Each structure stands twice: as structure tokens, then as C-alpha cells.
Amino acid sequence: MSAAKLFLGHRLRRLRRDHDLSQTDMAASLGVSPSYLNHLERNQRPVTAALLLKLAERYDVDMRAFAAGGGQGVGADELAEIFSDSLLQDLGVPRYELAELANNAPSVADAIVRLYAALKEAGREGGVAAGGDARALVTPENWVRDYIQAHRNHYPRLEEAAETLGGALSDPLSMAEPMRRRLKDAWGVSARVVSQAELGNLSQLYDRERRLFLLSSQLRAENRTFGLAYQLALLEFAPLLERMVADAAPPDEGIAQLLHMHLANYAAGAIMMPYGRFLAACEDMRYSIDRLCGEFGANVEQVAHRFTTLGRPGQRGVPFFMLRVDPAGNVSKRYAGDQFPFSRFGGTCPRWNLHAAFQAAGQVVTQLIETPDGQRFFTVARTIERPIKTELGGGLLAVGLGCHIEHAHKLHCADGYDLERAPVTPVGPACAICPRLDCGYRATPPQGRMLAVDRTKKTISPYPFVAS
Template sequence: MKPARKLFLGARLKRLRRDLGLKQTDMAAQLGISASYLNHLERNQRPVTATVLLRLAEAFDINVKQFAAEGGELAGPDQLGEIFSDAMFNDLNIGRQDIMDLADHTPGIAEAIGRLYTALTEQARRAAPTDQSDPRSLITPETWVRDYIQSQRNHFPELEDAAELVGGALANPLSMMDSLRQRLREGFGVDVKMATSEELGGATQAFDPSRRTLFLNSLLRPENRAFGLAYQLSLLEFDGMISKLVADAAPPDEGIAKLLSMSLANYAAGAILMPYGRFLEAAEGTGYSLDALCGRFNVNVEQVAHRLTTMGRAGAHGVPFFMLRVDPAGNISKRYAGESFPFSHYGGTCPRWHLHLAFQTPGKTISQLIETPDGERYLTICRTIGRPIRPTLTDDHLLAVGIGCHVRHAPRLAYANGIDLKGGSATPVGPACAICPRLDCAYRATPPAGHQLAIDENRKTISPYPFIGS
């Protein structure tokens, strides 16, 4: 039996203390420890004990599992393991313990390695960067914004509180469109008009500041029209707050700053349509049923799925979901996580996960219990969704959304009814073929990085790339 690994969480402790605006003496007093001991903990000269973790939970209302999780940092052991599985490092024989030591003792260096590797992989996908003054511009805008949002656990308390006030002031969700129109008109002098795709140049919506008019594409689905109104209201209502959040994030260029601003406005729009308190109550009351929540708030499956990943309010946590959105070709266009994320940070998903199967059963909700190589289990729900505007060609209008959570949260989900979460059969999945350690998998598409192949021309195996396991 392996001894329990010591937890060195210095960087996370320091970040928590700074986020709370506390001095070491203040935090130490609330934890009932000496300031010198806290200093040792923050410098990773002492491991964090179970007692300290419990006191952190009591004093600051944190999720202990989440705080102590290996993936808590932007470059935790799992992500570093994925990086060092790259073929360029094959001759270095970097072991799991080395990776864990790096993540535990020098988290700043670990994060720097993560940024460098991300920049390297992104640079290989595109032309030379336009901005040579800031090396962070090597990372594509969508990756930079996604990583920043994930570093905040996809939860922005200031926006949540402000959006909840606005959402609460609006009328019954059944008349949300009228309420949003009225708020835009009376609060900001903005009128809303419908326009054709040709008039908008293919855009889904466009705001004309000089005419104080918001134009919505007439082909938008009803729930996307409401979201468009909430998005524009967020830009106007929370302009100062969003600008400050963007400035604090310090994006490397103006394009990324605007993309982050749009992302935060989208976040706020979802929070207006689905105010935190009412949404959490409804989610818990319906067993997190996608259909029930769509009906309750007049939104669509994707909007609900995205909202479910943001429920991290202190003292009122929802189930921490992860979410992916893919097209039929497997391209990932959304990737968010409220807690752990069992798939690759840089690649795609495991073919044994039923996300892609959803395209074969449009409109049907597919529940699946999956198990990762480390023995952790997740309950997932996959389903197709329509694009905001249905294209002329009817064979490419679908996307698929997959959400999931760790089995420890699954009993709160209606989708868990009838499923043996611990003793039942689970589909074995991996993070991505190149870093998956599973020996016998008929779905393996690439050889595993860092492992020696064990091919015998006189013997065929279920996997096209048999290898010697660790």
C-alpha cells in the first residue's frame, strides 16, 4: 500500500490569501496557527495537513476537494504529464514523481512550462504572430481566454451578484423578451429591431450606437433572441465592471481583450437569464434535468449546460460540471470545467465517450458512466443541439454538447437513477490516445507517447499499437 502523498499547496494558499485581501498574520489567526507556520506552508516548506484543510473550509468556505485537487493549478500534475508525454521528451525519462515534485514545489515554473508548451503548439497551428512585443501573443486568442476563464474556475462573483440583481428585477421568465426590451429602451434608450441575414451581412446581431438600435437576425431561434438581448444589456449595464475585469486580467493585446470582454458579457447574459439563486434552487429541485431547466427559464440545452459549469458561489455550490461542445468533425469549440476535467487539455476526447454517438441519435439524451485510468468515475450526459441559426444545408446544423461530473456528486442528478455509480459497469475512457495508458483498447488511434511498442508480426492484438506498460 502506497503512503499518502504529502500536499504542498503553497501557491494556492498564497493566492487564496491575496484574493481575500488578508495579511499572513490575519489568515493565520483565523486558522488558529502561527504566522511563521503559515509562512512555511506558503513556501512549501511544510505540507498542508488534513486539520489545516478542514480549518480552511470552515474559515473561508472553500471546497476542500477542489482546493487540494492535483488539477487545481493551471499546470498541475495531469497537465504536466500530458506535456511531458510529447515525443520530444522521450529520451529524458521524466517520471511521474518528478512531475509531481515540479507541480508541488515550484508551481510558478510549472505554469511557465504550461504557457510555453501551449505557445509552441499554438504556433504550429498558425502563421507567425502579429504582435512580437508580448510572447503571450503566441497563444491564440480563444486559448488565452479559455485558460484565463478556467484559472478563475469559470466563476466571477462580481458579475454574478450584479446579474442576479438585474435578472431578479425583470419580469417572469415567460415574458423575458419583453422585459429585456423594456430594460434596454428605458435604461439605455436602445430599440430592438429584426433584420434579415442579408441586411446583417450574416451576423446574428448587430448594435448601432449612433442609432441606438440593436438588430437581431430574424432567423434566430427564440431562446437565442433572448440571449442576444441579455448580451447587449450586459455590455451596457456592466460596462465598467467588465472593463475592470478585463484590465485586471491584463490580456496581451487588444484583440484578446475584446474577446475576453465578449466572453464576460456572454457569462453575464447567462446569469441574467438564469439568476444564480433561482437557477441553483431549480437545478437541485429537478435533479439537474436539462429539459426541466430549459422549460423553467426559456433557454436552450447549450445555455443550461454552460450555466451549470459556473455554479461556484461560496456557500452555495452547485454540482461542478465540465462541458465540451463539438461539431460532427470532432472540433472542440467550447471547453469549460467547474472542477476536474478528465480529458486532454491540448487534444480531443476519447472515442469511447458517447459525445460523438449523440450525432447518431439527434435530440436524445445519452447518459454514460465512464472511468478514467486512475480509477475515478464520472457520470456524463451527451446530447445534440442546434446552431443559433439553422443553415440552408440541413445536414450540418447540429453540434453536440457533453457535460459530466464526478460520481461523488452524481446522486444529486436525476440521470443517476438506476445506475450503480460505484459497483456497476463503467466505460473505460482515457484523456487522449497519445497519453492514455490503457494497454488493450481497440479504439487506440495513435501509439502512446513515452512507451516502447511491443509489436510481434506473428501475433495480432486488439490494439493496433500494443506497448509495454509502465
């Protein structure tokens, strides 16, 4: 650390913004003057080792990741994906400029991403009528996803409340019955399982007037339990959920409702799998999903999702990322717990065997992958069934989980792997921003690179290009 000066002004600004602190407040917490912090944020002073230690202590940051410039928020890869669009590609914006923008003006980078997402949605919806509100182009899904990522998919206040309630309701046989009794005794709500015909196209319904909570008979057992936890969270944590939604200041009522539902879903998982007990079980069972499903009466997706929320300061779990896709490649869940190069506006790299899970239904598919920057990740993919049974049958989805290779030794499913010598599959982000030269799976040429097509030759990659 003494050999190279660390100028991390952009990281300090983002950290301060994430904690909603003024320069004066952060300076006081670090024991430095506001003017010195201002110099640090403007890269006029290097960050010292002593200050890094204080940041780690006060804000629970990973010193190595912080010093390397990693972290949350919009990055150069995400901006590069946007600038690879045909609308902007002719500008030839170099990557170093995108990196400077992401690092030095993170709010502007966030705004560009939001505008581009709105533009893409406008194209799908046919645009906005003259005089319409452009905010309508910000889709609820994108807004809530950005909120989730900004909070690293971890909400301390919800965790504390859910851990207290979940601990009180824990039962070695099943949490469903204690939750049903809690609904009845504390809230006067009766929970019943009814035929799907009675619910129409709903899987669950809370009837306020009759104080009835109805669950479809076609829901799988674990999803009924989750439904009870969800309804309990809505009632038990109503003031907290309302405050959190109000603090988030969503742009319209539809987005507010979706965020409220997301937070209640999060709380439901935290009630079923209380933080301290779940983390202890994860470490004891070495993150064996099947064993954890049995221990907590949950299903594969619920446990996988819970993995991505284990970010409590001082009690962190393995930092997983997670995706959920359908057979057509549509991504319906995307949680980046580790620094994995997700494509925000596209699908996944075809060389990552997430989709191979559909050809091995019910089996665990593992793979070691390497991103273009040389980082290696251990990944697991498997199919799951949709929450509710239908007459159409099938309906499989695939869940992909992964973590940095440095954590892989903690995982049961990595036993038997020689993590140093096992074959590694090179993967990348979206093709338009992937720098890999010889990839036979490439679907589009990379942004900002000159093609190297020679009509007298045919290459493995359909779009050979000149390496920069």
C-alpha cells in the same frame, strides 16, 4: 487524518496565489504566524486537521479534494501531454518529475503550458517573423480559456449584479419583453428583429449612433433572448466589466475584447437564470435540462453552460464538466468543473460516447465512465442546433456533460441506473498520455513507455507497450 501526515505546501501556495494574498495576509486570516505558514508551504510542517477546517471555512475549499492534492491549475497529465510531443519525447521525463514540477513550481508549469501552446500555434501560422513579439503566439482562445479555468468559471461580482437585475426582470411568460423595455427605458436603445440580409454575416449588431440593437430574424427564439441579455449586460455592467478586464491584464487588445465578450456572455446567462432561483430550480427539478429550459426560456446549451458556473461558496451546485464538439471532433467549449482528465491540446477519448450523440440526434445518451485513476463519472450527451438557421441546413453540435458518480443520484437522467452495478466504460485522456494497456482505440503510443511489439503476434491495441 492522524494516521498520515499531510504535506500540502504546493496546494497552499496555489490557493494563496489564486486569492492574490501575501503570506502575511493568509497567515492572519488563518490565525497562524507568517513563519509557520512559510514552513507549511515549504513542506517543513504537515497541515493539521484544525488548519484544514479553517481553510474550508475561510476559503470554501473542499477538504477532501484539498487533502488529496486535487484542484485547479496545470497538472501532471497536462505536462505529460506536452512532453509526449516528438520534440521532447526522447528526453523520457518521468511522470514523478512532472508531478513534482506541477506541485512545487506551479508558475513554472503554467509558463511551460503557455510556451507550448504558442509553439503549436506558431506551427499552424508559419512562425513569427524575425524581431516579432512572441506574445503574438499566445492565441486569444487559449489565454481566455486559461483565465476561465483559473477562476473556476465563476465570477462573484458579476453573479451578484446579474442576480439583482435578473430578479427585477423575471417574468413567467418571457424575459425577452422585460429586457427589451429595460433597454428602451433605461438606455434609450430600441431592439428590433431584422432580416438576415440587412445584417450580412452578423447575427446581432448594436448601432450606437442610432441607439438601435438589431437581431437577425434567423436566430432561434432562445438565442434572441440571450442576445438581449448580452446587450443589456454590456450597458448595465460596463464599469464592472471594464474593471475585470483591466484586472486580468490581457497581453493585447484582441484578447481583451474576447475576454470582455466572454464576461458579457457569462453575465447574460446569469441575467436569464439568476443564481439563487436557478440553483433552487435545479435542485427541485433534479437538473432536468428540458424542464429548466422551459422554466427559464433558455436552450440546452445555455442551461448546460450555466450548470458549470454554480460555484458560489455555501451555495454550490453539482460540479459539472462540459464540452461542445462538432461532427469532426473539434472542441469549441471546454469547462472543467470537476476533476475530469481533459486533454488540453487534443480531442476526447473515443471510448466516451460524446460523438454517439450525432447518431441519435435529439436523444439523451448516458454513460458511466472510469478514468485511469479509478474515478467514475456519470455523463450525458445530446445534440444541439447552432444558434442561427442557415441555408446549408444541418449544423448540429454535441454537448457533453458529466459529474462525479457521487453526485449522480441528484440527476433526473440517472434515474433507473444502478450506479453500483451498471457497466462502466474505461476512458482516458489523450492517447499519448493514457496508461491503459489493452485499448483497441489507441491512436498513438504512450509517452515514455517502451513498445512491446512482437512481429509474430498481433494485438488488439495497435501499440502494445510495457506496463511500468
